[in-house]
Amino acid sequence: MSETTINVQDLNLTRKDFVPGNEVRWCPGCGDYSVLANMQKTLPVMGVKKENYAFISGIGCSSRFPYYMDTYGFHSIHGRAPAIASGVKLANPDLAVWIITGDGDGFSIGGNHMIHALRRNIDMNIMLFNNRIYGLTKGQYSPTSQLGMKTKSSPFGSIDRPFNPSAIALGANATFIARALDVDAKGLQESIKRSQRHKGASFIEVYQNCIIFNDGEFGALENKATRPDNALFVVHGEPMIFGKEQDKGIIMKDNHPKVVTLGGDWTEQDLLVHDETNPIITNLLLEMTFDPKNPTPFGVLRAVDAPTYDGMLVDQIKEVTKINGKGTLEDLFYSGDVWEVK
Amino acid sequence: MAKKVISINEATIRFAGDSGDGMQLTGTRFTEATAIVGNDLKTIPNYPSEIRAPLGTLAGVSAFQLMFGSQRVFTPGDLPDTLVAMNPAALKVHLKDLKKGGTILANANAFTDKNLKMATWETNPLTDGSLDGYTVYSMEMSKLVGKALENSDLTSKGIERTKNMFALGVLFWMYNRPIEPTEEWLRKKFAKNPSIAEANITAMKTGFNYGETTEIFTTSYAVEKADLPKGKYRNITGNVAVAYGLVAAAEKAGKELFLGSYPITPASEILHTLSGLRNHGVKTFQAEDEIAGIASAIGASYAGDLAVTTTSGPGMALKTEAIGLAIITELPLVIVNVQRGGPSTGMPTKMEQSDLLQAVHGRNSDAQIPVIAAQDPADCFDCAFEAARVAMKYMTPVILLTDGYLGQGSGPWKIPDPKKLPKIEVHHPDSSARGEDGFMPYARDENETRPWAIPGTPGLEHRIGGLEKENITGMVSQDPENHQLMTDIRARKVENITKDIPPSEIHGDTKGKVLVLGWGSTHGAIHVAVDRARNKGQSVSQMHLRWVSPFPSDLKAICDNFDEILIPEVNSGQLAMLLKAELIRPIHQLNKVRGEPFRAFEIEEKINEILG
Numbered sequence: 029m030s031e032t033t034i035n036v037q038d039l040n041l042t043r044k045d046f047v048p049g050n051e052v053r054w055c056p057g058c059g060d061y062s063v064l065a066n067m068q069k070t071l072p073v074m075g076v077k078k079e080n081y082a083f084i085s086g087i088g089c090s091s092r093f094p095y096y097m098d099t100y101g102f103h104s105i106h107g108r109a110p111a112i113a114s115g116v117k118l119a120n121p122d123l124a125v126w127i128i129t130g131d132g133d134g135f136s137i138g139g140n141h142m143i144h145a146l147r148r149n150i151d152m153n154i155m156l157f158n159n160r161i162y163g164l165t166k167g168q169y170s171p172t173s174q175l176g177m178k179t180k181s182s183p184f185g186s187i188d189r190p191f192n193p194s195a196i197a198l199g200a201n202a203t204f205i206a207r208a209l210d211v212d213a214k215g216l217q218e219s220i221k222r223s224q225r226h227k228g229a230s231f232i233e234v235y236q237n238c239i240i241f242n243d244g245e246f247g248a249l250e251n252k253a254t255r256p257d258n259a260l261f262v263v264h265g266e267p268m269i270f271g272k273e274q275d276k277g278i279i280m281k282d283n284h285p286k287v288v289t290l291g292g293d294w295t296e297q298d299l300l301v302h303d304e305t306n307p308i309i310t311n312l313l314l315e316m317t318f319d320p321k322n323p324t325p326f327g328v329l330r331a332v333d334a335p336t337y338d339g340m341l342v343d344q345i346k347e348v349t350k351i352n353g354k355g356t357l358e359d360l361f362y363s364g365d366v367w368e369v370k
Numbered sequence: 371m372a373k374k375v376i377s378i379n380e381a382t383i384r385f386a387g388d389s390g391d392g393m394q395l396t397g398t399r400f401t402e403a404t405a406i407v408g409n410d411l412k413t414i415p416n417y418p419s420e421i422r423a424p425l426g427t428l429a430g431v432s433a434f435q436l437m438f439g440s441q442r443v444f445t446p447g448d449l450p451d452t453l454v455a456m457n458p459a460a461l462k463v464h465l466k467d468l469k470k471g472g473t474i475l476a477n478a479n480a481f482t483d484k485n486l487k488m489a490t491w492e493t494n495p496l497t498d499g500s501l502d503g504y505t506v507y508s509m510e511m512s513k514l515v516g517k518a519l520e521n522s523d524l525t526s527k528g529i530e531r532t533k534n535m536f537a538l539g540v541l542f543w544m545y546n547r548p549i550e551p552t553e554e555w556l557r558k559k560f561a562k563n564p565s566i567a568e569a570n571i572t573a574m575k576t577g578f579n580y581g582e583t584t585e586i587f588t589t590s591y592a593v594e595k596a597d598l599p600k601g602k603y604r605n606i607t608g609n610v611a612v613a614y615g616l617v618a619a620a621e622k623a624g625k626e627l628f629l630g631s632y633p634i635t636p637a638s639e640i641l642h643t644l645s646g647l648r649n650h651g652v653k654t655f656q657a658e659d660e661i662a663g664i665a666s667a668i669g670a671s672y673a674g675d676l677a678v679t680t681t682s683g684p685g686m687a688l689k690t691e692a693i694g695l696a697i698i699t700e701l702p703l704v705i706v707n708v709q710r711g712g713p714s715t716g717m718p719t720k721m722e723q724s725d726l727l728q729a730v731h732g733r734n735s736d737a738q739i740p741v742i743a744a745q746d747p748a749d750c751f752d753c754a755f756e757a758a759r760v761a762m763k764y765m766t767p768v769i770l771l772t773d774g775y776l777g778q779g780s781g782p783w784k785i786p787d788p789k790k791l792p793k794i795e796v797h798h799p800d801s802s803a804r805g806e807d808g809f810m811p812y813a814r815d816e817n818e819t820r821p822w823a824i825p826g827t828p829g830l831e832h833r834i835g836g837l838e839k840e841n842i843t844g845m846v847s848q849d850p851e852n853h854q855l856m857t858d859i860r861a862r863k864v865e866n867i868t869k870d871i872p873p874s875e876i877h878g879d880t881k882g883k884v885l886v887l888g889w890g891s892t893h894g895a896i897h898v899a900v901d902r903a904r905n906k907g908q909s910v911s912q913m914h915l916r917w918v919s920p921f922p923s924d925l926k927a928i929c930d931n932f933d934e935i936l937i938p939e940v941n942s943g944q945l946a947m948l949l950k951a952e953l954i955r956p957i958h959q960l961n962k963v964r965g966e967p968f969r970a971f972e973i974e975e976k977i978n979e980i981l982g
């Protein structure tokens with residue numbers, strides 16, 4: 029990471045340092061509040077100076093986020109945050125750059141920028157608030173809305189097949205993919221920390237409830253009581269276990285993930301073990317997302333090392349300068365055939 | 371028999387051949403040799419729009435024209451004196467432009483039945499007498515290089531490919547140019563493959579000696595050195611000059627240069643040039659699309675780089691929304707549009723000046739932006755430097771308009787002394803800018819510009835964005851009074867730039883009958899036309915706009931001193947439309963949209979028509 033990390037004690041930052049004076053204007057009960065609070069809680073312990081954070085967003089409810097962070101912030105135009113943030117990071121690699129986007133902003137109008145930012149592996153953090161609806165424009169279906177969903181622009185049910193943002197991130201060869209739930213503080217904080225520490229483009233998909241236009245979209249996941257039986261929190265190197273009693277696990281059967289109950293025929297040894305670095309495992313987890321027979325996976329789904337674009341740019345500048353010498357205007361101007369008029 | 375050398379003042383040569391015949395390279399080498407001799411010159415390439423049109427077809431003809439002379443040369447010439455035609459298609463396409471009685475150098479070996487048919491010649495023009503009005507040098511170039519290189523280890527195809535060097539050699543002889551620089555250049559270019567270098571050199575020398583010894587050539591021409599201002603010169607294309615101007619501005623401002631760009635004809639050479647300058651600290655980012663090109667540049671500007679995006683018309687259309695963002699966030703940014711024929715994909719390889727209204731007004735809302743236009747390839751350097759300076763001084767995006775003719779055409783550039791280029795003052799506030807109520811990102815200085823506070827500065831954390839902001843505090847605001855105020859301030863900021871525009875120069879008298887008013891790449895053709903008119907005793911002057919938004923403050927007063935105003939433009943009358951609104955008086959227009967620049971005589975004829 030080109031961002032310099034500093035001893036957390038020396039920085040002496042608290043949550044308050046990241047809270048500006050202005051009023052937060054999301055709908056009461058919106059899932060965005062929890063994400064904001066957890067971001068403000070986590071950043072002080074990252075070892076990054078406050079002035080080195082930059083939050084860049086596009087358009088949508090979640091894209092108001094930078095106004096609610098007392099950091100440098102840029103609320104830009106629809107879909108373009110990853111491209112703007114790329115320029116910010118390349119201009120100043122010392123900055124810890126966060127992109128805040130939504131399912132419409134990041135995967136509809138801005139889909140192209142999203143996949144290329146991930147592919148290039150620019151060291152930035154992309155947080156996608158996936159509420160599977162257009163909130164700011166008051167309730168049209170989004171590219172992640174489920175088939176059949178009735179919205180203002182799909183009164184007879186949506187006939188637009190949705191896609192799975194984290195699977196697209198994997199397809200774009202992202203080096204870090206995590207998924208978290210708006211109401212799960214622990215999972216959010218863990219994702220934010222790991223993402224900020226990751227060298228390269230990080231992608232966090234947050235399942236976020238839009239209480240106004242798509243309340244209950246994440247059903248059993250949102251509820252503390254029913255969540256354990258429906259969510260699988262994966263940990264690198266550990267078997268895939270879930271359930272209120274921690275009694276269920278995932279095995280591989282006929283090339284498909286399958287839920288089994290521990291005790292009886294199955295032991296921990298039979299279960300699949302999570303491996304952040306193995307794209308086959310990540311893909312398998314992502315395939316479980318829409319499968320009602322399987323729990324929905326959360327946690328760090330993928331984390332691999334790869335050279336970053338920003339790092340390679342800095343290195344290339346150094347390398348070429350070493351070989352050719354520091355360029356001067358004189359060298360440049362006289363690089364063609366020169367003649368003199370006396 | 372000793373051969374005659376005739377001294378002439380100027381000459382215009384057009385090289386034409388199949389896309390694969392290397393005409394651009396041949397033209398460029400002739401240009402370099404001509405520059406070294408000390409002539410003034412201007413060049414213009416003319417490519418087919420297909421990358422590889424079928425061999426020998428009319429669509430596949432590629433051409434390069436230059437005019438050079440012992441006096442100042444302002445255009446690449448109207449009609450060529452000499453046409454090099456490497457095949458029948460090249461002759462077919464370009465013969466109509468050749469001056470009456472002009473000279474044709476043709477490769478006779480390419481005039482086969484098949485090629486003639488493809489070029490729609492019914493009989494061979496080299497032998498059927500149809501070229502009787504011209505001086506024709508029909509040479510068996512392919513055969514001659516074949517013979518000269520029979521012992522080389524090149525394949526017969528490789529040998530055939532050296533025929534352009536033969537043609538170049540003949541021209542070097544005809545116009546008394548040195549062959550040594552090209553020899554040296556070939557050895558460097560083919561350093562890894564010396565046999566190719568030597569074969570090309572042999573072909574060139576064979577051509578030169580062919581001129582020198584064979585009896586078909588009786589005369590060669592000498593063009594004396596031009597009386598250019600003292601100094602060191604090199605030949606430069608407009609696109610390279612833009613790149614250099616930006617690098618120079620960055621250095622003079624103590625900034626790193628960031629280019630966010632997406633490849634597009636005819637602007638890509640700016641991206642190519644800058645991406646080769648890593649040792650100057652230049653960061654180039656080939657974005658996924660035009661929008662990301664400008665968006666990344668806006669991000670880089672926010673973070674404190676001198677940021678630039680480069681494109682052509684269709685790309686400008688895509689960048690429109692982001693330009694509005696740069697305007698409302700009041701961030702410095704240089705947007706270069708190398709204009710081409712449109713609308714839509716239009717004519718990518720042909721020039722046009724038809725994006726003027728798009729540049730000045732083409733955005734949603736009242737969104738003023740300064741627009742500067744370069745007048746010749748060397749001027750692209752100065753305009754790029756100036757665009758960057760103004761962008762940083764006034765905290766605003768600036769559009770620089772050039773076009774395919776300037777971008778890919780070339781002319782001598784008097785190399786400036788880097789030490790004498792003006793320093794560009796840039797101020798980034800530090801933590802002390804934080805007052806009791808916090809930092810005010812939209813506080814205003816005497817030019818009403820806001821501070822360029824960059825991320826990483828402790829205590830100045832603030833938010834900007836596309837939503838309207840309250841003046842001074844930068845808080846999101848939808849207040850009617852504030853929006854009126856901010857809209858007015860944004861307009862005034864652009865208007866303020868008139869303070870930086872020096873008094874306009876008039877070529878000719880400051881009062882008179884006709885003022886020919888132009889902008890951009892029409893400068894040379896207008897200049898020549900005005901000079902010819904003045905030599906005939908006509909009361910005609912020239913004024914050329916560099917800033918087209920805002921207009922210079924002396925514009926109206928100057929126009930008032932002339933009875934008639936003529937605006938020639940390579941569009942359907944866009945500057946005329948703007949000026950009619952500004953000056954409220956009738957304006958004569960001369961418009962054409964044929965994908966090619968004006969020829970001086972076209973403007974001359976229009977002047978005659980006005981003067982009756």
Ligand code: SF4
Pocket residue numbers: 053054055057058059060089090159163164237238239240241
């Ligand atoms: S519309 Fe939905 S997503 Fe937007 S602020 Fe309200 S609850 Fe949140």
